[in-house]
Amino acid sequence: MPRINAEVQTPGRRLRSEGKKTAILDAAETLFITEGYERTTVDAVAALAQVSKRTLYNHFSDKEIIFLRVLSRVNETLLSTISAAIDEELTTGRDLREALTAFTHRIVDRAFGSSDYLTFRRLLSQQQSVPRPPGAIRDRPLGMLEQRFTELAADGSIRAPRPRLAAQHFTALTISLAQEALLDHENEKDTEPPDLDAIIADGVDAFLRAYR
């Protein structure tokens, strides 16, 4: 009798091992974000991942390596989130205001505690003296948006002689402000949660006034 889907019961050595590995990275991500790099102990990561400390060190040589891995993982998902949002929401032919609003929401919304973008900024802003991943990271999302803005400018939807600048201004008016509001809320508890809808709508509005 052939075992077609054996992993359901027994994951297999490889899969099992890989599972622990990502569990460790997940736990580390959580703790790095809530506690910061320095305050996160390796023991705590192991405990949260439900893995022995020794296993952790069998997978990763270093605390620092774990940090870098988390960073690059987050970066990847961030990039694909943005890329998908651009492709699927910022389509030509759609009403511009609607498209921009939907796009921004898609990036900001999941920020109920796990926004990739937010996460990424935080992680980056923490570790100052640790070797950073390759580079030009912060640049990529902007570049992607710039490209789409170039197309929008070409077909006359917006007036943007310098599409990169337009992309920067758009981000500043919408995504950045929304994130700032979320951060402030987190830091200063017992204030009412920010009205993301309003922030985004206002930002899109101002952008359209400036770039149309």
Added chain:
Amino acid sequence: MPRINAEVQTPGRRLRSEGKKTAILDAAETLFITEGYERTTVDAVAALAQVSKRTLYNHFSDKEIIFLRVLSRVNETLLSTISAAIDEELTTGRDLREALTAFTHRIVDRAFGSSDYLTFRRLLSQQQSVPRPPGAIRDRPLGMLEQRFTELAADGSIRAPRPRLAAQHFTALTISLAQEALLDHENEKDTEPPDLDAIIADGVDAFLRAYR
């Protein structure tokens, strides 16, 4: 013979002591910014301040207390910087574009390594679990700007039915973007330094298009 200006030679007990105190805070500020809170050792602060560790602990009970003191000092100078910039640059009667540009420069420019605003954001973003100073800090500068924008709206210089929103958007388009550029430059060395003039001019430009 009366000693009119005795402090020149002998500072006096009080002044001498106060001098050490601020030396300590200065050193701490430098290190907290460059190294982060956790990575900054009390010994390093004492060494940089040219003060014995014991003296440091005679002035401040705690490492944490030092952090809070630094924070509130930075906050105060930040507030007065902004307040002065508003009063002296954002005067009515002046050409609006010129006024806004000068105002922004005044806040951003000294960022050659000691921008108060930047400093403050950084310090705040670091310590997540440490007791924070009173509150509504981030709110104050905005409030001051909002007030002036209300006046500008009243005399027809700008069209801003919601002055606070205008202030937020202005900050996002100018100050925030400039700071972001400075931060990126610092993190990612060997890139050319950002052209703050251009960033600010473009930001003011977009703002005027949206709010005029």
Added chain:
DNA sequence: GTAAAAGTGCACTCGTCAGTGTACTTTTGG
């Protein structure tokens, strides 16, 4: 000149945390 205030040097305690060594158990593949 002198006493007290301010500062110094240094050794020491105590806790924490990264990373290791090892003997042991569990899981998996064939």
Added chain:
DNA sequence: CCAAAAGTACACTGACGAGTGCACTTTTAC
């Protein structure tokens, strides 16, 4: 069933850093 891979429990080392105790020197005030 068995051998090897993967994981565990736990004790341990070594470093480092916050904060203290104390005997001592310097500075200031009068």
